[in-house]
Amino acid sequence: MDISYIINELAEDRENYFNAIAPPIIQSSNFAFKTVDDMRGAFADEYSTYLYSRGLNPTVDILRKKLAALDGAEDCLVFNSGAAAIFAAVLANVKSGDHIVSVRKPYTWAQKMFNEILPRFGVTTTYVDGRDIENFERAILPNTTVIYLESPNSWDYAIQDLKAVAELAKAEDIVTIIDNSYCTPIYQRPIEFGIDLTLQSATKYIGGHSDTVAGVLSGSAEMIMRIFNSEYMNIGSGISPFNAWLLIRGLRTLPMRLQHITQTTTRVIDYLKGHDKVEEVLFPFDEAFPQYALAKQQMEGACGLLTFIIKADNVEQIEQFCNSLQHILMAVSWGGHESLIIPKCSGLPAAAFNPQHKEHRSLRLYVGLEEADYIIKDLERGFGMMGQ
Numbered sequence: 001m002d003i004s005y006i007i008n009e010l011a012e013d014r015e016n017y018f019n020a021i022a023p024p025i026i027q028s029s030n031f032a033f034k035t036v037d038d039m040r041g042a043f044a045d046e047y048s049t050y051l052y053s054r055g056l057n058p059t060v061d062i063l064r065k066k067l068a069a070l071d072g073a074e075d076c077l078v079f080n081s082g083a084a085a086i087f088a089a090v091l092a093n094v095k096s097g098d099h100i101v102s103v104r105k106p107y108t109w110a111q112k113m114f115n116e117i118l119p120r121f122g123v124t125t126t127y128v129d130g131r132d133i134e135n136f137e138r139a140i141l142p143n144t145t146v147i148y149l150e151s152p153n154s155w156d157y158a159i160q161d162l163k164a165v166a167e168l169a170k171a172e173d174i175v176t177i178i179d180n181s182y183c184t185p186i187y188q189r190p191i192e193f194g195i196d197l198t199l200q201s202a203t204k205y206i207g208g209h210s211d212t213v214a215g216v217l218s219g220s221a222e223m224i225m226r227i228f229n230s231e232y233m234n235i236g237s238g239i240s241p242f243n244a245w246l247l248i249r250g251l252r253t254l255p256m257r258l259q260h261i262t263q264t265t266t267r268v269i270d271y272l273k274g275h276d277k278v279e280e281v282l283f284p285f286d287e288a289f290p291q292y293a294l295a296k297q298q299m300e301g302a303c304g305l306l307t308f309i310i311k312a313d314n315v316e317q318i319e320q321f322c323n324s325l326q327h328i329l330m331a332v333s334w335g336g337h338e339s340l341i342i343p344k345c346s347g348l349p350a351a352a353f354n355p356q357h358k359e360h361r362s363l364r365l366y367v368g369l370e371e372a373d374y375i376i377k378d379l380e381r382g383f384g385m386m387g388q
């Protein structure tokens with residue numbers, strides 16, 4: 001399906017709402033029936049009927065159809081956060097006594113679920129370095145039911161060979177789940193490589209304006225229906241109609257925003273790589289990236305998120321760099337219009353900083369929608385204020 005068609009037309013039955021160009025926000029919790037028989041039908045199958053907005057809602061459905069098509073999936077569910085999508089995807093595929101193989105350092109709240117919540121129910125997790133397929137082979141146990149991926153990782157950009165992992169998992173009857181937030185379906189479609197469930201934080205690029213928290217989970221019609229009738233309805237973590245409407249609005253400009261960001265990010269990276277205070281830049285589409293070949297093979301693009309290692313002898317220099325930025329904001333998240341930075345040392349007590357640890361000197365930069373020169377000038381200011 002054409003991306004322009006998906007974004008601009010698919011699922012928009014304008015004749016049903018006064019030929020309005022922007023779809024209506026159906027801000028209704030419940031829906032009425034004309035006959036007992038209609039109501040009976042809805043109770044029997046809530047997945048096919050508008051009954052109550054914790055389940056289906058017409059505005060959310062427009063968004064669902066577009067997002068599933070972008071993922072090349074049969075169906076999808078939209079949650080009120082990416083974390084909720086992760087939780088439902090995993091919970092739906094484990095029971096007491098099961099085992100999960102996950103990539104090392106997945107998103108914080110995925111890790112917390114694996115380490116703190118699931119063990120309470122007898123589900124254990126083994127973390128592997130996902131850059132080598134053999135690590136997955138070695139970690140799989142007879143009771144492994146889920147392989148959890150995040151490719152690229154959103155700090156070090158480690159990548160997994162999606163096709164190889166999918167083949168391995170299928171042979172062992174294991175469900176594969178991937179966090180595809182970094183690429184979005186514009187730059188990577190894991191289902192085409194045989195991955196079962198692909199999810200993303202729609203808070204990032206789909207929303208794109210730092211005003212909505214949401215998550216998407218896509219997969220086969222059978223799997224998505226099963227999750228809808230259980231975890232989705234039970235946790236009640238579906239997106240609200242208004243937030244779904246904001247995501248439809250965000251989607252309209254998704255390819256353009258990514259295109260612009262891809263161009264400016266390349267310029268920012270060139271600048272950083274040429275700077276004498278920068279030791280290293282980590283970015284999957286940089287030729288020096290160790291997994292560059294695999295990145296090029298399975299991703300159509302890389303987004304505006306990168307990490308650079310700054311040369312610093314003490315934490316104060318990094319703090320001065322960050323504190324003197326005037327346009328790049330210090331904040332979590334990414335994928336919005338505004339450039340952002342997180343120094344790794346902000347997660348450490350200042351006394352624990354050790355310049356020998358490369359990671360302590362790493363900064364994650366998100367390149368937003370500003371012009372490259374504007375961002376580079378701000379970085380230049382930061383480097384100038386670092387001192388010795």
Ligand SMILES: *Cc1c(COP(=O)(O)O)cnc(C)c1O
Nearest residue numbers: 081082083107154181201203214
């Ligand atoms: C932000 C993020 C999430 C979680 O999404 P929320 O919408 O914040 O719940 C999951 N994975 C990655 C890689 C993220 O960056």
